[in-house]
Amino acid sequence: MSEAEVIDESGFVAGLAVAVHRLAQQEVPGKLVYDDVVQRVYNHFVLRTLPHDGYDTPDSVPAMIDLIADEPVRMWLPGSDSEAVLVHKDTRSPTQECAELIVGNRHDPIGEKLENEILGEVLDTCRALDAPESYEAFRRLLIENPTLTYAEHVTERARMELMPVVDLLDRCYETASARLRRDDHYAQCAWCGCLLRPIGQDEWRCDLDRCRARTTKVGRLIDSNTPGGVLHLRLPLRTFVTGPGLFELDLETKLHKRGLDVEMWPKFDTYDLLITFPDGARWAVDVKDYANPRVLGRKFAGIPSDPPWDRAFLVVPDYRRTGDKQYLEKFRTARESAGRPPLALRFVKKFLKDVDRRLSLPTEEGSDA
Numbered sequence: 001m002s003e004a005e006v007i008d009e010s011g012f013v014a015g016l017a018v019a020v021h022r023l024a025q026q027e028v029p030g031k032l033v034y035d036d037v038v039q040r041v042y043n044h045f046v047l048r049t050l051p052h053d054g055y056d057t058p059d060s061v062p063a064m065i066d067l068i069a070d071e072p073v074r075m076w077l078p079g080s081d082s083e084a085v086l087v088h089k090d091t092r093s094p095t096q097e098c099a100e101l102i103v104g105n106r107h108d109p110i111g112e113k114l115e116n117e118i119l120g121e122v123l124d125t126c127r128a129l130d131a132p133e134s135y136e137a138f139r140r141l142l143i144e145n146p147t148l149t150y151a152e153h154v155t156e157r158a159r160m161e162l163m164p165v166v167d168l169l170d171r172c173y174e175t176a177s178a179r180l181r182r183d184d185h186y187a188q189c190a191w192c193g194c195l196l197r198p199i200g201q202d203e204w205r206c207d208l209d210r211c212r213a214r215t216t217k218v219g220r221l222i223d224s225n226t227p228g229g230v231l232h233l234r235l236p237l238r239t240f241v242t243g244p245g246l247f248e249l250d251l252e253t254k255l256h257k258r259g260l261d262v263e264m265w266p267k268f269d270t271y272d273l274l275i276t277f278p279d280g281a282r283w284a285v286d287v288k289d290y291a292n293p294r295v296l297g298r299k300f301a302g303i304p305s306d307p308p309w310d311r312a313f314l315v316v317p318d319y320r321r322t323g324d325k326q327y328l329e330k331f332r333t334a335r336e337s338a339g340r341p342p343l344a345l346r347f348v349k350k351f352l353k354d355v356d357r358r359l360s361l362p363t364e365e366g367s368d369a
C-alpha cells in the first residue's frame with residue numbers, strides 16, 4: 001500500500017491546509033526550496049490527484065496552489081464531496097476555511113496547540129495572579145489593534161494592566177510582511193484594522209471573510225519607514241481572535257445599549273459573554289465565525305456550565321447565513337453524526353430578537369426572523 005493511501009481524506013486536506021499556511025508565511029514568494037511539510041504534502045498531492053476530468057498534475061508547488069485556488073476540494077480531489085476552498089484566487093492567500101481545517105476551537109487539543117499556545121500562557125499567568133482585568137485588556141488589545149506601529153506598541157506595553165503579560169504580548173505580533181507593502185506604505189482594513197494585501201496596481205484585499213463579504217475599504221495608510229517599523233498580529237490570532245472578537249465586542253455594545261449587564265470572557269474565558277437580565281436570568285454565549293458549519297458542528301464541544309447559566313447559545317454572524325442558506329441545517333446534521341449534544345445556534349439578529357423578547361422590548365428595526 002502506498003503512503004498516500006493510508007492517510008484519509010480529512011488528514012490529507014488538513015495537511016494541505018498546513019502547507020498552504022506555511023507558504024503564506026514564507027517571506028520570499030516563489031522560493032524554490034520548501035520546508036519538509038510543504039514538500040511532503042506536494043508529493044501526496046501529486047499521487048492523489050492524478051490527472052482526471054481535465055485537471056493536469058501540477059508540476060510545482062506554485063502550480064498546485066494555482067490549481068486549488070478558488071476551487072472546492074471536490075473539484076480536484078477524486079472521490080471527495082467537500083465544498084471547502086483553501087486558497088483565495090485574487091491574493092493566493094489561505095482562506096479562513098483553510099485555517100479552520102487546521103485549528104479547532106478552544107476545547108480542541110490540536111487547536112489549542114496552534115491558536116492558544118500563547119493565549120493559554122496568558123490565561124495561566126493571569127489566573128495565577130488572579131488578574132482577570134489583565135486578561136481582558138490583553139484580549140481587547142488583540143481584537144481592537146491587530147496592527148500597531150512600533151511607537152503604538154511601546155505605548156500599549158506601558159499600560160499597567162498589561163504588565164504581567166507584556167512578554168507574551170510581544171510574541172503575538174510579528175514584523176509586518178514585506179508582501180503586504182505597496183511602494184512605501186501599508187494599508188489597514190477600515191473594517192477590522194488588519195493589514196490589507198495589495199493586488200495588481202491599486203487594489204487591496206482583506207484576508208478575513210467578514211471583510212471580504214463587503215466592499216474593501218482602506219483605512220489608515222502607514223509609512224513603511226516609520227521608526228521601528230510596523231507590527232502585525234500573527235495570522236492564526238487574526239483569524240480566531242480578531243475576526244470573531246469584533247463580533248463579540250459589537251454584541252457587547254448592543255447588549256449594553258439594552259441596559260443589560262454583560263461580563264466578557266467570564267472566569268478566564270470559559271466562554272465569551274455572560275449576560276444577566278434584570279430578573280437575574282443568565283444567558284451564556286460563545287461567538288464563532290466559522291466558514292464551514294460542518295467543521296463547527298463536529299468540533300465544538302459545547303458551552304461549559306461554570307459560570308452557571310440558564311440558557312446557552314452559539315452565536316454566528318449574519319453574513320454566514322447570507323453566504324450559505326443551509327448553514328444551520330449543516331451544523332445540526334454534522335453535530336448529530338458526530339454524536340455531539342444539540343446546541344442552540346443563533347445568527348446575531350435572531351439572537352438579539354430573542355434577547356428583546358426576553359426583555360419584552362420592541363424588536364430591532366430591520367431584523368428578520
Ligand SMILES: [Zn+2]
Nearest residue numbers: 189192206211
Ligand atoms: Zn478586514
